[in-house]
Amino acid sequence: MITYLIIIVVLALLFDFINGFHDTANAIATSISTRALSPRVAIIMAASLNFIGAVVSSKVAKTVGGSIADPSKIENGVEIVIAALLAAIIWNLLTWYLSIPSSSSHTLLGALAGAVIAGAGFHSVNWSGFTQIIIILILSPIIAFGLGFVIMALIKYIIILSGNTSRSKLNRIFRGLQVVSAGLLSYSHGGNDAQKAMGIIVFGLVAAGWQDTLDVPLWVKLAAALAMGLGTSIGGWRIIKTISGKIVKIEPINGFASDLTSSLVIQFSTHVGKPLSTTHVISSAIIGTGSVMRFHDVQWGTVGRMLITWVITIPISIVLSYLIYSVLFNLF
Numbered sequence: 024m025i026t027y028l029i030i031i032v033v034l035a036l037l038f039d040f041i042n043g044f045h046d047t048a049n050a051i052a053t054s055i056s057t058r059a060l061s062p063r064v065a066i067i068m069a070a071s072l073n074f075i076g077a078v079v080s081s082k083v084a085k086t087v088g089g090s091i092a093d094p095s096k097i098e099n100g101v102e103i104v105i106a107a108l109l110a111a112i113i114w115n116l117l118t119w120y121l122s123i124p125s126s127s128s129h130t131l132l133g134a135l136a137g138a139v140i141a142g143a144g145f146h147s148v149n150w151s152g153f154t155q156i157i158i159i160l161i162l163s164p165i166i167a168f169g170l171g172f173v174i175m176a177l178i179k180y181i182i183i184l185s186g187n188t189s190r191s192k193l194n195r196i197f198r199g200l201q202v203v204s205a206g207l208l209s210y211s212h213g214g215n216d217a218q219k220a221m222g223i224i225v226f227g228l229v230a231a232g233w234q235d236t237l238d239v240p241l242w243v244k245l246a247a248a249l250a251m252g253l254g255t256s257i258g259g260w261r262i263i264k265t266i267s268g269k270i271v272k273i274e275p276i277n278g279f280a281s282d283l284t285s286s287l288v289i290q291f292s293t294h295v296g297k298p299l300s301t302t303h304v305i306s307s308a309i310i311g312t313g314s315v316m317r318f319h320d321v322q323w324g325t326v327g328r329m330l331i332t333w334v335i336t337i338p339i340s341i342v343l344s345y346l347i348y349s350v351l352f353n354l355f
Contacts, residue, residue, distance in 0.1 A: 024231055027101045031227040034108035036250040039220035041115050042127040043073065043254020050209040050255075050301075053278035053309070057194075059201035069209040070256040076213025077248030081239040082296030083215055087222025088229070088237045090152030091132065092139045099142035100230025102352045104223060106141065110134035110344035118332065125332045126300035131219050132156055133340030135226075140341070141348035156298060157337070163288055163299040164307035164333075171284040171311030175277055179315060182276075197275035204282035209255075211289040212301050217251040219298055277312035284308040303333060 050073070051065035060068070094100050111130040118125035132153075139148050182193065221239050224247070228234050273281070285305040292299045306329060 024101065027105065028227060028231055028233065031101065031104050031108070032224060032246070034105065034112065035220045035224045035227075036246055038108055038112050038115070038127075038131070038223075039217060039247050039250035040254035041112060041119070042216055042220070043070075043251040044119075044257040050212050050282075050305075051205055052305075053273050053281055054201045054205040056273040057198060057201060057275045057278045059198040059275060059278070060205060065205065066256055068206055069212075070252045072206055072209035073213035073217065073255045074248045074252035076210040076215075077217030077221075077251055078244045079214055080293060081218060081221065081244065083218035083293055083298050084221035084225060084239045085237045086156070086296050087132070087135075087219050087298055088225040090149060090156060091135050092143070092147055092149055092226075094226045094229040095235070097139065097143045097147055097230060099352070101227055102348065103135070103138040103142040104227040104230065106138040106344050106348035106351060107131065107134040108223065109347050110137065110340055114336065114340055114343065118336075125336050126160070126302050127216065128219060128298050128300040129160060129333070129336040130340045131223065132160075132298070133337035134344035135223070137341035137344035138348050141345040142352065159292065159297045159299055160303070163292060164303040167284055167288045167304045167307040168311040170288065171281060171308035172315055174284050175280040175312035175315040178276060178280055194275045197279045200279045201275055201282065204279050204286065207286040208282045208289075208305070211286045211293065213248065213251060215289050215293045215298060216301055217247045218293075220247045220250070222298075272317065273309065273313075274316070277309070277316050280312040281305065281308040284312070300333075 050069045051060065051062075054060040055062050055065050088094065092100075092103075097103065108131075111127070111134045114125070114130045114134075115127055136148055136153055218239075221243050222237075224243050225234075225237055225239055228240075229237065234240070282305075285301070285308045288304050288308075289299065289301060
């Protein structure tokens, strides 16, 4: 059992590390695109604030650890976690290689559900809890799009009222604001995303009988935060290019509006303890703000490919983890 627990911790931290460089684009793509921050400074800032955000709260971790299945009652809980993490890691690496900004959250949660079905049966999934999580994952990008549209429209209206339409002056102002908004988004990202790895480790600890509650031990918080911070420091350049240039042209104004929108949505979700996809949120916010700036310049073909990936991630993760569990623990 101790060997399996070590494997779980290693895989969870590896997932968190991959999540860091896979999702770095969420926090810094817009500020790099507009040259508000240099790539080196942006990544260092994102890594540092991701770490800080990750150790502040544990509400999301408890949701991940207990909403899809009860680890204290489930059969084969340790093996289930291993299969789920392997499936999530494989999908994350594949989408990173293909430069597609997919969701680490969708991947992990779908993989956990598929592994539970394979290891403990269909009835062992808490479908009510799983459905609530899926609803949040679906609604959050829609809210981010709408809120981004409204915030960008208000900013544009205020600029027109002020009579200050000098592009160079506006760019200087909003580049400065982007430094703040990118920092807030990095902090918010760490506070939601790193907790998913914490939650899956706690799931394994409870399933193995090493603890009785879903409370996150300090060592788990620190390890997950460090893994995400290190992953972020590497930088996900493939996805940064997609986020920063292949959706819509980003200027300091809509870059700031996108970061602010994303931070508000993520912070609210973290406050109520719900996991969401930071990738989906920031991408949707960029589309929403970009639609106000230049609707016809939005690369809707790229958006369409992203949407397809978002839709198929959970089903593919369920099937992949089911197959991995079946091969590893049923055949051998």
